[in-house]
Amino acid sequence: MAVDERLGAAAAMPPAESPPARPRGRGSGAAELFQRRVMPLLVIVLFLGVWEVLCRVLDVKTYLLPTPSRIWEELVRQGPSLVEHTWITTYEMLLGFGLAAVVGIGLAVLIVSSPLFDRSVMPVLIFSQTVPKIAIAPLFIVWFGFGPTAKVLVAFLICFFPIVIDTAIGLRSVSPDMLNLARSMGASWWDIFLKIRLPTALPYIFGGLKVAITLAVVGAVVGEFVGSTKGLGYVLLKANGELQTPLLFAAIAILTAIGILFYYLLEAAERLAIPWHVSRRGQEGNWTM
Amino acid sequence: MISLRDVDKTYQTRDGSVPALRGVSLEIGDGEFVSIVGPSGCGKSTLLMLVAGLTPADRGSVVEVRGRPVVGPVTDLGIVFQDAILLDWRTVLDNIMLQAEVRRLDRTAHRARALELLRMVGLIGFEQKRPFELSGGMRQRTSICRALVHDPPLLLMDEPFGALDALTREQMTIDIQRIWLTTRKTVLFITHSIMEAVLLSDRVVVMSPRPGRVEEILTIDLPRPRKLDESGAQEYTRYTSRIREIFRAQGILSRE
Numbered sequence: 001m002a003v004d005e006r007l008g009a010a011a012a013m014p015p016a017e018s019p020p021a022r023p024r025g026r027g028s029g030a031a032e033l034f035q036r037r038v039m040p041l042l043v044i045v046l047f048l049g050v051w052e053v054l055c056r057v058l059d060v061k062t063y064l065l066p067t068p069s070r071i072w073e074e075l076v077r078q079g080p081s082l083v084e085h086t087w088i089t090t091y092e093m094l095l096g097f098g099l100a101a102v103v104g105i106g107l108a109v110l111i112v113s114s115p116l117f118d119r120s121v122m123p124v125l126i127f128s129q130t131v132p133k134i135a136i137a138p139l140f141i142v143w144f145g146f147g148p149t150a151k152v153l154v155a156f157l158i159c160f161f162p163i164v165i166d167t168a169i170g171l172r173s174v175s176p177d178m179l180n181l182a183r184s185m186g187a188s189w190w191d192i193f194l195k196i197r198l199p200t201a202l203p204y205i206f207g208g209l210k211v212a213i214t215l216a217v218v219g220a221v222v223g224e225f226v227g228s229t230k231g232l233g234y235v236l237l238k239a240n241g242e243l244q245t246p247l248l249f250a251a252i253a254i255l256t257a258i259g260i261l262f263y264y265l266l267e268a269a270e271r272l273a274i275p276w277h278v279s280r281r282g283q284e285g286n287w288t289m
Numbered sequence: 290m291i292s293l294r295d296v297d298k299t300y301q302t303r304d305g306s307v308p309a310l311r312g313v314s315l316e317i318g319d320g321e322f323v324s325i326v327g328p329s330g331c332g333k334s335t336l337l338m339l340v341a342g343l344t345p346a347d348r349g350s351v352v353e354v355r356g357r358p359v360v361g362p363v364t365d366l367g368i369v370f371q372d373a374i375l376l377d378w379r380t381v382l383d384n385i386m387l388q389a390e391v392r393r394l395d396r397t398a399h400r401a402r403a404l405e406l407l408r409m410v411g412l413i414g415f416e417q418k419r420p421f422e423l424s425g426g427m428r429q430r431t432s433i434c435r436a437l438v439h440d441p442p443l444l445l446m447d448e449p450f451g452a453l454d455a456l457t458r459e460q461m462t463i464d465i466q467r468i469w470l471t472t473r474k475t476v477l478f479i480t481h482s483i484m485e486a487v488l489l490s491d492r493v494v495v496m497s498p499r500p501g502r503v504e505e506i507l508t509i510d511l512p513r514p515r516k517l518d519e520s521g522a523q524e525y526t527r528y529t530s531r532i533r534e535i536f537r538a539q540g541i542l543s544r545e
Contacts, residue, residue, distance in 0.1 A: 180338075180368070181374060185392060195387065195390070199378050277377065
Protein backbone atom coordinates (compact mmCIF):
# COMPACT_ATOMS: atom_id res chain seq x y z
CA MET A 1 0.00 0.00 0.00
CA ALA A 2 1.29 3.43 -0.86
CA VAL A 3 1.43 5.86 1.99
CA ASP A 4 -0.92 8.45 0.51
CA GLU A 5 -2.65 11.50 1.88
CA ARG A 6 -5.56 9.54 3.27
CA LEU A 7 -3.14 7.65 5.41
CA GLY A 8 -1.62 10.93 6.52
CA ALA A 9 -5.06 12.28 7.34
CA ALA A 10 -5.71 9.26 9.47
CA ALA A 11 -2.75 10.26 11.59
CA ALA A 12 -4.98 12.66 13.45
CA MET A 13 -7.07 9.74 14.74
CA PRO A 14 -6.93 9.68 18.53
CA PRO A 15 -6.49 6.29 20.18
CA ALA A 16 -9.93 4.86 20.65
CA GLU A 17 -9.35 3.89 24.22
CA SER A 18 -6.82 4.51 26.93
CA PRO A 19 -4.48 1.74 28.08
CA PRO A 20 -5.29 -0.11 31.29
CA ALA A 21 -4.06 1.43 34.49
CA ARG A 22 -0.38 0.83 35.18
CA PRO A 23 0.27 -1.68 37.92
CA ARG A 24 1.93 -0.24 40.96
CA GLY A 25 5.57 -1.22 41.24
CA ARG A 26 6.31 -4.18 43.46
CA GLY A 27 8.21 -3.72 46.69
CA SER A 28 7.50 -0.02 46.99
CA GLY A 29 6.70 1.45 50.39
CA ALA A 30 8.24 0.75 53.76
CA ALA A 31 5.38 -1.50 54.88
CA GLU A 32 5.72 -3.78 51.88
CA LEU A 33 9.50 -3.90 52.22
CA PHE A 34 9.05 -4.91 55.84
CA GLN A 35 6.61 -7.66 54.91
CA ARG A 36 8.74 -9.05 52.09
CA ARG A 37 12.27 -8.81 53.50
CA VAL A 38 12.24 -8.29 57.24
CA MET A 39 9.39 -10.61 58.25
CA PRO A 40 10.92 -13.86 56.97
CA LEU A 41 14.23 -13.04 58.69
CA LEU A 42 12.42 -12.21 61.88
CA VAL A 43 10.62 -15.56 61.84
CA ILE A 44 13.92 -17.43 61.40
CA VAL A 45 15.61 -15.50 64.22
CA LEU A 46 12.62 -16.15 66.48
CA PHE A 47 12.69 -19.86 65.64
CA LEU A 48 16.42 -20.14 66.43
CA GLY A 49 15.93 -18.15 69.63
CA VAL A 50 13.16 -20.41 70.91
CA TRP A 51 15.28 -23.48 70.00
CA GLU A 52 18.27 -22.12 71.90
CA VAL A 53 16.29 -21.19 74.98
CA LEU A 54 14.33 -24.45 75.13
CA CYS A 55 17.50 -26.55 74.80
CA ARG A 56 19.14 -24.63 77.65
CA VAL A 57 16.12 -24.49 79.95
CA LEU A 58 15.20 -28.16 79.48
CA ASP A 59 18.89 -29.13 79.52
CA VAL A 60 18.67 -31.25 76.35
CA LYS A 61 21.71 -33.46 75.77
CA THR A 62 23.93 -32.21 72.94
CA TYR A 63 24.03 -35.59 71.20
CA LEU A 64 20.22 -35.49 71.01
CA LEU A 65 19.68 -31.89 69.94
CA PRO A 66 22.49 -29.34 70.04
CA THR A 67 21.71 -25.65 70.43
CA PRO A 68 22.07 -23.38 67.37
CA SER A 69 25.07 -21.71 69.00
CA ARG A 70 26.76 -25.09 69.46
CA ILE A 71 26.12 -25.95 65.79
CA TRP A 72 27.61 -22.61 64.76
CA GLU A 73 30.66 -23.35 66.90
CA GLU A 74 31.08 -26.68 65.13
CA LEU A 75 30.71 -25.03 61.72
CA VAL A 76 33.54 -22.63 62.53
CA ARG A 77 35.78 -25.26 64.12
CA GLN A 78 35.40 -27.78 61.27
CA GLY A 79 35.39 -24.99 58.69
CA PRO A 80 38.37 -25.95 56.49
CA SER A 81 37.43 -29.61 56.13
CA LEU A 82 33.73 -28.78 55.65
CA VAL A 83 34.62 -26.39 52.83
CA GLU A 84 36.29 -29.23 50.97
CA HIS A 85 33.34 -31.61 51.45
CA THR A 86 30.91 -28.87 50.46
CA TRP A 87 32.84 -28.19 47.28
CA ILE A 88 32.72 -31.87 46.31
CA THR A 89 28.99 -32.22 46.89
CA THR A 90 28.27 -28.93 45.09
CA TYR A 91 30.38 -30.03 42.17
CA GLU A 92 28.61 -33.41 41.87
CA MET A 93 25.23 -31.81 42.18
CA LEU A 94 25.94 -29.10 39.59
CA LEU A 95 27.33 -31.59 37.08
CA GLY A 96 24.29 -33.83 37.54
CA PHE A 97 21.99 -30.85 37.22
CA GLY A 98 23.78 -29.49 34.14
CA LEU A 99 23.65 -32.89 32.47
CA ALA A 100 19.96 -33.20 33.34
CA ALA A 101 19.22 -29.74 31.90
CA VAL A 102 20.94 -30.51 28.58
CA VAL A 103 19.54 -34.04 28.22
CA GLY A 104 16.11 -33.09 29.63
CA ILE A 105 15.53 -30.13 27.34
CA GLY A 106 16.93 -32.06 24.37
CA LEU A 107 14.62 -35.02 25.03
CA ALA A 108 11.62 -32.70 25.41
CA VAL A 109 12.34 -31.11 22.02
CA LEU A 110 12.48 -34.58 20.42
CA ILE A 111 9.31 -35.70 22.20
CA VAL A 112 7.41 -32.65 20.98
CA SER A 113 8.80 -32.85 17.44
CA SER A 114 8.15 -36.53 16.80
CA PRO A 115 5.03 -38.47 17.81
CA LEU A 116 6.94 -41.69 17.18
CA PHE A 117 9.69 -40.64 19.57
CA ASP A 118 7.05 -39.55 22.08
CA ARG A 119 5.33 -42.93 22.03
CA SER A 120 8.51 -45.00 22.12
CA VAL A 121 10.63 -43.05 24.60
CA MET A 122 8.01 -41.77 27.04
CA PRO A 123 7.31 -45.23 28.59
CA VAL A 124 11.06 -45.71 29.12
CA LEU A 125 11.27 -42.32 30.82
CA ILE A 126 8.36 -43.10 33.10
CA PHE A 127 9.91 -46.48 33.87
CA SER A 128 13.21 -44.81 34.76
CA GLN A 129 11.31 -42.56 37.11
CA THR A 130 9.42 -45.29 38.93
CA VAL A 131 12.58 -47.28 39.68
CA PRO A 132 13.67 -45.97 43.09
CA LYS A 133 16.92 -44.09 42.52
CA ILE A 134 18.19 -45.03 45.93
CA ALA A 135 17.95 -48.66 44.85
CA ILE A 136 20.06 -48.11 41.74
CA ALA A 137 22.71 -46.07 43.51
CA PRO A 138 24.65 -49.14 44.80
CA LEU A 139 24.70 -50.46 41.23
CA PHE A 140 26.33 -47.23 40.06
CA ILE A 141 28.98 -47.64 42.75
CA VAL A 142 29.70 -51.12 41.38
CA TRP A 143 29.93 -49.78 37.86
CA PHE A 144 31.72 -46.49 38.39
CA GLY A 145 33.52 -46.89 41.72
CA PHE A 146 33.66 -44.52 44.67
CA GLY A 147 34.53 -41.45 42.61
CA PRO A 148 32.17 -38.60 41.74
CA THR A 149 30.77 -40.26 38.57
CA ALA A 150 28.21 -42.40 40.41
CA LYS A 151 27.01 -39.37 42.44
CA VAL A 152 26.68 -37.21 39.34
CA LEU A 153 24.61 -39.93 37.70
CA VAL A 154 22.29 -40.33 40.68
CA ALA A 155 21.80 -36.56 40.79
CA PHE A 156 21.16 -36.56 37.04
CA LEU A 157 18.67 -39.41 37.21
CA ILE A 158 16.74 -37.91 40.10
CA CYS A 159 16.38 -34.43 38.58
CA PHE A 160 16.06 -34.77 34.81
CA PHE A 161 12.44 -35.94 34.79
CA PRO A 162 10.78 -32.69 35.91
CA ILE A 163 12.86 -30.85 33.30
CA VAL A 164 11.67 -33.14 30.49
CA ILE A 165 8.02 -32.97 31.55
CA ASP A 166 7.90 -29.21 32.13
CA THR A 167 9.79 -28.40 28.94
CA ALA A 168 7.54 -30.66 26.87
CA ILE A 169 4.42 -29.04 28.35
CA GLY A 170 5.89 -25.61 27.65
CA LEU A 171 6.79 -26.38 24.05
CA ARG A 172 3.27 -27.72 23.51
CA SER A 173 1.50 -24.74 25.05
CA VAL A 174 1.69 -22.62 21.90
CA SER A 175 -1.86 -21.83 20.73
CA PRO A 176 -2.98 -23.56 17.50
CA ASP A 177 -3.91 -20.17 16.04
CA MET A 178 -0.37 -18.92 16.64
CA LEU A 179 0.97 -21.91 14.72
CA ASN A 180 -1.54 -21.32 11.92
CA LEU A 181 -0.47 -17.71 11.75
CA ALA A 182 3.18 -18.72 11.58
CA ARG A 183 2.45 -21.19 8.79
CA SER A 184 0.64 -18.51 6.83
CA MET A 185 3.80 -16.41 7.12
CA GLY A 186 5.73 -19.29 5.58
CA ALA A 187 7.66 -19.90 8.78
CA SER A 188 10.08 -22.84 8.83
CA TRP A 189 10.23 -25.42 11.63
CA TRP A 190 13.31 -23.63 12.92
CA ASP A 191 11.62 -20.19 12.83
CA ILE A 192 8.67 -21.53 14.77
CA PHE A 193 10.91 -23.25 17.29
CA LEU A 194 13.23 -20.32 17.88
CA LYS A 195 10.81 -17.40 17.70
CA ILE A 196 7.66 -18.96 19.13
CA ARG A 197 7.96 -22.36 20.83
CA LEU A 198 11.12 -21.86 22.84
CA PRO A 199 10.24 -18.42 24.28
CA THR A 200 6.74 -19.70 25.09
CA ALA A 201 8.29 -22.66 26.91
CA LEU A 202 10.85 -20.65 28.90
CA PRO A 203 8.65 -20.05 31.98
CA TYR A 204 7.89 -23.78 32.09
CA ILE A 205 11.56 -24.68 31.61
CA PHE A 206 12.55 -22.47 34.52
CA GLY A 207 9.82 -24.10 36.59
CA GLY A 208 11.30 -27.51 35.85
CA LEU A 209 14.87 -26.34 36.51
CA LYS A 210 13.91 -24.92 39.90
CA VAL A 211 12.37 -28.21 40.99
CA ALA A 212 15.36 -30.07 39.58
CA ILE A 213 18.05 -28.07 41.36
CA THR A 214 16.64 -28.91 44.78
CA LEU A 215 16.36 -32.58 43.77
CA ALA A 216 19.95 -32.56 42.51
CA VAL A 217 21.18 -31.90 46.08
CA VAL A 218 19.22 -34.92 47.25
CA GLY A 219 20.68 -37.00 44.42
CA ALA A 220 24.28 -36.11 45.21
CA VAL A 221 23.82 -36.86 48.93
CA VAL A 222 22.08 -40.18 48.22
CA GLY A 223 25.00 -41.12 45.98
CA GLU A 224 27.42 -40.26 48.75
CA PHE A 225 25.44 -42.24 51.33
CA VAL A 226 25.86 -45.40 49.33
CA GLY A 227 29.60 -45.25 49.05
CA SER A 228 32.06 -42.41 49.36
CA THR A 229 35.02 -41.04 51.23
CA LYS A 230 34.27 -37.37 50.63
CA GLY A 231 31.33 -34.99 50.42
CA LEU A 232 28.64 -33.80 52.80
CA GLY A 233 26.76 -37.11 52.53
CA TYR A 234 29.86 -38.82 53.80
CA VAL A 235 30.15 -36.24 56.63
CA LEU A 236 26.52 -36.91 57.56
CA LEU A 237 27.04 -40.66 57.78
CA LYS A 238 30.29 -40.34 59.68
CA ALA A 239 28.91 -37.79 62.17
CA ASN A 240 25.87 -39.98 62.66
CA GLY A 241 27.98 -43.06 63.37
CA GLU A 242 30.11 -41.20 65.90
CA LEU A 243 27.12 -39.45 67.48
CA GLN A 244 28.69 -36.09 66.63
CA THR A 245 25.26 -34.49 66.42
CA PRO A 246 26.52 -30.88 66.15
CA LEU A 247 28.52 -31.83 63.04
CA LEU A 248 25.47 -33.64 61.67
CA PHE A 249 23.42 -30.47 62.03
CA ALA A 250 26.23 -28.39 60.56
CA ALA A 251 26.23 -30.58 57.42
CA ILE A 252 22.44 -30.37 57.18
CA ALA A 253 22.65 -26.58 57.48
CA ILE A 254 25.20 -26.40 54.66
CA LEU A 255 23.10 -28.67 52.40
CA THR A 256 20.06 -26.48 52.99
CA ALA A 257 22.10 -23.38 52.23
CA ILE A 258 23.35 -24.90 48.95
CA GLY A 259 19.79 -25.69 47.87
CA ILE A 260 18.54 -22.22 48.72
CA LEU A 261 21.52 -20.49 47.09
CA PHE A 262 21.15 -22.24 43.74
CA TYR A 263 17.39 -21.94 43.77
CA TYR A 264 17.68 -18.17 44.10
CA LEU A 265 20.44 -18.02 41.50
CA LEU A 266 18.01 -19.69 39.10
CA GLU A 267 15.31 -17.19 40.05
CA ALA A 268 17.71 -14.36 39.27
CA ALA A 269 18.51 -15.94 35.90
CA GLU A 270 14.78 -16.28 35.24
CA ARG A 271 14.28 -12.62 36.01
CA LEU A 272 16.96 -11.76 33.43
CA ALA A 273 15.80 -14.23 30.79
CA ILE A 274 12.04 -13.68 30.88
CA PRO A 275 11.33 -10.29 32.46
CA TRP A 276 8.08 -10.12 30.48
CA HIS A 277 6.78 -13.18 32.30
CA VAL A 278 8.11 -12.37 35.75
CA SER A 279 6.72 -8.85 35.74
CA ARG A 280 3.34 -10.05 34.55
CA ARG A 281 3.25 -12.71 37.23
CA GLY A 282 3.83 -10.00 39.81
CA GLN A 283 1.01 -8.01 38.33
CA GLU A 284 -1.38 -10.94 38.38
CA GLY A 285 -0.50 -11.68 41.96
CA ASN A 286 -1.06 -8.19 43.26
CA TRP A 287 -3.52 -6.59 41.03
CA THR A 288 -5.77 -7.82 38.34
CA MET A 289 -9.07 -9.60 38.86
CA MET B 290 -8.89 -13.35 -6.17
CA ILE B 291 -10.65 -16.24 -4.41
CA SER B 292 -12.54 -18.95 -6.19
CA LEU B 293 -14.47 -21.72 -4.45
CA ARG B 294 -16.37 -24.31 -6.47
CA ASP B 295 -18.38 -27.21 -5.02
CA VAL B 296 -16.32 -27.16 -1.86
CA ASP B 297 -16.99 -29.92 0.66
CA LYS B 298 -15.25 -30.32 3.97
CA THR B 299 -15.69 -33.28 6.30
CA TYR B 300 -13.97 -33.61 9.65
CA GLN B 301 -12.97 -37.06 10.80
CA THR B 302 -13.65 -37.48 14.49
CA ARG B 303 -13.69 -40.43 16.84
CA ASP B 304 -17.47 -40.63 16.46
CA GLY B 305 -17.28 -40.77 12.68
CA SER B 306 -17.21 -38.12 10.00
CA VAL B 307 -18.84 -34.74 10.57
CA PRO B 308 -19.72 -32.70 7.50
CA ALA B 309 -18.76 -29.03 7.96
CA LEU B 310 -19.33 -27.61 4.48
CA ARG B 311 -21.44 -28.91 1.61
CA GLY B 312 -21.22 -27.66 -1.97
CA VAL B 313 -20.00 -24.15 -1.25
CA SER B 314 -19.34 -22.03 -4.33
CA LEU B 315 -18.19 -18.43 -4.11
CA GLU B 316 -16.18 -16.01 -6.20
CA ILE B 317 -14.49 -13.02 -4.59
CA GLY B 318 -13.03 -10.34 -6.86
CA ASP B 319 -9.95 -8.18 -6.37
CA GLY B 320 -10.45 -5.40 -3.85
CA GLU B 321 -13.81 -6.74 -2.76
CA PHE B 322 -14.98 -6.77 0.87
CA VAL B 323 -17.01 -9.92 1.47
CA SER B 324 -18.51 -10.91 4.81
CA ILE B 325 -19.74 -14.31 5.81
CA VAL B 326 -22.48 -14.51 8.42
CA GLY B 327 -24.06 -17.62 9.80
CA PRO B 328 -24.96 -19.44 13.00
CA SER B 329 -22.28 -20.92 15.24
CA GLY B 330 -20.82 -24.12 13.85
CA CYS B 331 -21.90 -23.45 10.26
CA GLY B 332 -18.35 -23.79 9.01
CA LYS B 333 -17.54 -20.08 8.58
CA SER B 334 -14.13 -20.44 10.17
CA THR B 335 -13.52 -23.67 8.27
CA LEU B 336 -14.10 -21.76 5.05
CA LEU B 337 -11.42 -19.26 6.05
CA MET B 338 -8.99 -22.05 6.93
CA LEU B 339 -9.59 -23.63 3.51
CA VAL B 340 -8.85 -20.36 1.73
CA ALA B 341 -5.68 -19.91 3.81
CA GLY B 342 -4.62 -23.45 2.94
CA LEU B 343 -4.33 -24.32 6.62
CA THR B 344 -6.69 -27.27 6.30
CA PRO B 345 -7.40 -29.30 3.15
CA ALA B 346 -10.81 -29.47 1.46
CA ASP B 347 -12.37 -32.81 0.53
CA ARG B 348 -11.55 -34.42 -2.82
CA GLY B 349 -13.31 -32.88 -5.78
CA SER B 350 -13.44 -29.43 -4.23
CA VAL B 351 -11.83 -26.53 -6.04
CA VAL B 352 -10.21 -23.84 -3.92
CA GLU B 353 -8.15 -21.26 -5.79
CA VAL B 354 -6.45 -18.11 -4.60
CA ARG B 355 -5.14 -15.73 -7.28
CA GLY B 356 -5.73 -18.36 -9.95
CA ARG B 357 -3.62 -21.04 -8.24
CA PRO B 358 -5.10 -24.12 -6.59
CA VAL B 359 -4.54 -24.13 -2.82
CA VAL B 360 -2.49 -27.16 -1.78
CA GLY B 361 -0.63 -25.84 1.28
CA PRO B 362 -0.52 -22.69 3.41
CA VAL B 363 -1.12 -19.60 1.28
CA THR B 364 1.51 -17.08 2.28
CA ASP B 365 0.67 -13.89 0.39
CA LEU B 366 -2.09 -12.91 2.76
CA GLY B 367 -2.65 -11.52 6.26
CA ILE B 368 -4.81 -13.19 8.90
CA VAL B 369 -6.53 -11.72 11.95
CA PHE B 370 -8.03 -14.23 14.38
CA GLN B 371 -10.58 -13.66 17.14
CA ASP B 372 -7.77 -13.50 19.69
CA ALA B 373 -4.93 -11.15 18.97
CA ILE B 374 -2.42 -13.98 19.69
CA LEU B 375 0.50 -11.64 20.28
CA LEU B 376 3.83 -12.88 21.64
CA ASP B 377 4.03 -11.75 25.27
CA TRP B 378 7.78 -11.14 25.21
CA ARG B 379 7.73 -8.85 22.21
CA THR B 380 6.79 -5.19 22.14
CA VAL B 381 3.91 -4.01 19.97
CA LEU B 382 6.36 -3.03 17.22
CA ASP B 383 8.32 -6.29 17.43
CA ASN B 384 5.11 -8.29 17.30
CA ILE B 385 4.29 -6.60 14.02
CA MET B 386 7.86 -7.08 12.83
CA LEU B 387 7.58 -10.86 13.38
CA GLN B 388 5.84 -10.91 10.01
CA ALA B 389 8.80 -9.18 8.31
CA GLU B 390 11.38 -11.30 10.17
CA VAL B 391 9.86 -14.63 9.24
CA ARG B 392 9.45 -13.52 5.62
CA ARG B 393 13.05 -12.22 5.54
CA LEU B 394 11.86 -8.78 4.40
CA ASP B 395 13.87 -5.58 4.63
CA ARG B 396 13.78 -4.53 8.30
CA THR B 397 14.21 -0.79 7.93
CA ALA B 398 11.54 -0.34 5.30
CA HIS B 399 9.04 -2.51 7.15
CA ARG B 400 9.75 -0.87 10.45
CA ALA B 401 8.75 2.43 8.91
CA ARG B 402 5.66 0.80 7.47
CA ALA B 403 4.76 -0.74 10.83
CA LEU B 404 4.94 2.68 12.45
CA GLU B 405 2.79 4.12 9.66
CA LEU B 406 0.17 1.42 10.30
CA LEU B 407 0.31 2.02 14.05
CA ARG B 408 -0.40 5.68 13.37
CA MET B 409 -3.32 4.69 11.17
CA VAL B 410 -4.94 2.61 13.94
CA GLY B 411 -4.20 5.24 16.60
CA LEU B 412 -1.53 3.25 18.43
CA ILE B 413 1.42 5.53 17.84
CA GLY B 414 3.25 6.05 21.11
CA PHE B 415 2.46 2.49 22.19
CA GLU B 416 4.99 0.75 19.94
CA GLN B 417 7.35 -0.10 22.82
CA LYS B 418 4.59 -1.45 25.12
CA ARG B 419 4.17 -5.16 25.76
CA PRO B 420 0.86 -6.89 25.03
CA PHE B 421 -0.11 -7.24 28.69
CA GLU B 422 0.02 -3.47 29.06
CA LEU B 423 -2.65 -3.03 26.39
CA SER B 424 -6.44 -3.27 26.36
CA GLY B 425 -8.19 -5.91 24.26
CA GLY B 426 -8.96 -3.42 21.50
CA MET B 427 -5.38 -2.23 21.32
CA ARG B 428 -4.11 -5.80 21.15
CA GLN B 429 -6.44 -6.53 18.26
CA ARG B 430 -5.32 -3.34 16.48
CA THR B 431 -1.75 -4.58 16.83
CA SER B 432 -2.68 -7.89 15.25
CA ILE B 433 -4.37 -6.04 12.38
CA CYS B 434 -1.15 -4.08 11.80
CA ARG B 435 0.77 -7.37 11.82
CA ALA B 436 -1.58 -8.73 9.15
CA LEU B 437 -0.97 -5.68 6.94
CA VAL B 438 2.71 -4.85 7.40
CA HIS B 439 3.90 -6.98 4.45
CA ASP B 440 1.25 -5.37 2.24
CA PRO B 441 -0.59 -8.59 1.24
CA PRO B 442 -3.27 -8.44 -1.46
CA LEU B 443 -5.65 -10.47 0.70
CA LEU B 444 -6.80 -10.03 4.29
CA LEU B 445 -8.65 -12.81 6.13
CA MET B 446 -10.45 -11.90 9.35
CA ASP B 447 -12.05 -14.55 11.55
CA GLU B 448 -14.49 -12.83 13.92
CA PRO B 449 -11.84 -10.22 14.69
CA PHE B 450 -14.08 -8.27 17.07
CA GLY B 451 -15.65 -11.32 18.73
CA ALA B 452 -13.73 -10.93 21.98
CA LEU B 453 -14.20 -7.16 22.32
CA ASP B 454 -16.74 -5.10 24.21
CA ALA B 455 -19.61 -3.48 22.30
CA LEU B 456 -18.18 0.04 22.30
CA THR B 457 -14.74 -1.06 21.10
CA ARG B 458 -16.43 -3.18 18.44
CA GLU B 459 -18.18 -0.15 17.00
CA GLN B 460 -14.98 1.86 16.87
CA MET B 461 -13.10 -1.05 15.30
CA THR B 462 -15.80 -1.42 12.64
CA ILE B 463 -15.30 2.22 11.69
CA ASP B 464 -11.53 1.76 11.72
CA ILE B 465 -11.65 -1.31 9.49
CA GLN B 466 -13.76 0.58 6.97
CA ARG B 467 -11.23 3.41 6.97
CA ILE B 468 -8.32 1.02 6.54
CA TRP B 469 -10.10 -0.77 3.73
CA LEU B 470 -10.98 2.49 1.95
CA THR B 471 -7.30 3.48 2.17
CA THR B 472 -5.79 0.17 1.10
CA ARG B 473 -8.55 -1.47 -0.99
CA LYS B 474 -7.40 -4.95 -0.15
CA THR B 475 -9.52 -8.00 -0.82
CA VAL B 476 -11.11 -8.86 2.52
CA LEU B 477 -12.84 -12.03 3.64
CA PHE B 478 -14.53 -11.15 6.91
CA ILE B 479 -16.19 -13.76 9.15
CA THR B 480 -18.65 -12.40 11.68
CA HIS B 481 -21.68 -13.12 13.84
CA SER B 482 -22.84 -9.54 13.62
CA ILE B 483 -25.37 -8.76 10.90
CA MET B 484 -24.88 -5.02 11.42
CA GLU B 485 -21.10 -5.26 11.02
CA ALA B 486 -21.48 -7.30 7.86
CA VAL B 487 -23.89 -4.83 6.26
CA LEU B 488 -21.88 -1.79 7.32
CA LEU B 489 -18.57 -3.09 5.97
CA SER B 490 -19.27 -5.30 2.99
CA ASP B 491 -19.73 -5.12 -0.75
CA ARG B 492 -21.42 -8.49 -0.48
CA VAL B 493 -22.71 -10.53 2.46
CA VAL B 494 -22.74 -14.33 2.22
CA VAL B 495 -25.41 -15.85 4.45
CA MET B 496 -24.77 -19.45 5.43
CA SER B 497 -27.01 -22.27 6.62
CA PRO B 498 -26.50 -24.26 9.83
CA ARG B 499 -24.20 -27.26 9.73
CA PRO B 500 -23.35 -28.60 7.27
CA GLY B 501 -22.72 -25.10 5.95
CA ARG B 502 -24.08 -24.13 2.55
CA VAL B 503 -24.37 -20.73 0.91
CA GLU B 504 -27.99 -19.77 1.60
CA GLU B 505 -27.98 -16.41 -0.10
CA ILE B 506 -25.55 -13.73 -1.25
CA LEU B 507 -26.65 -10.10 -0.78
CA THR B 508 -25.00 -7.23 -2.63
CA ILE B 509 -24.93 -4.21 -0.33
CA ASP B 510 -25.50 -1.23 -2.56
CA LEU B 511 -24.85 1.65 -0.17
CA PRO B 512 -22.52 4.63 -0.58
CA ARG B 513 -19.25 4.78 1.38
CA PRO B 514 -18.01 5.76 3.82
CA ARG B 515 -20.93 4.29 5.73
CA LYS B 516 -21.67 5.67 9.17
CA LEU B 517 -22.86 3.93 12.32
CA ASP B 518 -25.43 6.69 12.85
CA GLU B 519 -27.07 5.82 9.55
CA SER B 520 -27.33 2.16 10.33
CA GLY B 521 -30.88 2.62 11.60
CA ALA B 522 -31.95 4.16 8.32
CA GLN B 523 -34.30 2.33 6.03
CA GLU B 524 -31.67 1.55 3.36
CA TYR B 525 -29.69 -0.35 5.98
CA THR B 526 -32.56 -2.10 7.71
CA ARG B 527 -33.71 -3.40 4.35
CA TYR B 528 -30.58 -5.57 4.30
CA THR B 529 -30.44 -6.45 7.98
CA SER B 530 -34.12 -7.46 7.96
CA ARG B 531 -33.57 -9.64 4.94
CA ILE B 532 -30.67 -11.46 6.65
CA ARG B 533 -32.72 -11.91 9.82
CA GLU B 534 -35.54 -13.25 7.69
CA ILE B 535 -33.20 -15.94 6.33
CA PHE B 536 -32.12 -16.89 9.85
CA ARG B 537 -35.76 -17.06 10.91
CA ALA B 538 -36.51 -19.40 8.04
CA GLN B 539 -33.61 -21.56 9.20
CA GLY B 540 -34.99 -21.59 12.72
CA ILE B 541 -31.91 -19.78 14.08
CA LEU B 542 -33.98 -16.77 15.12
CA SER B 543 -37.47 -17.07 16.53
CA ARG B 544 -40.48 -15.37 14.94
CA GLU B 545 -41.35 -13.31 18.01
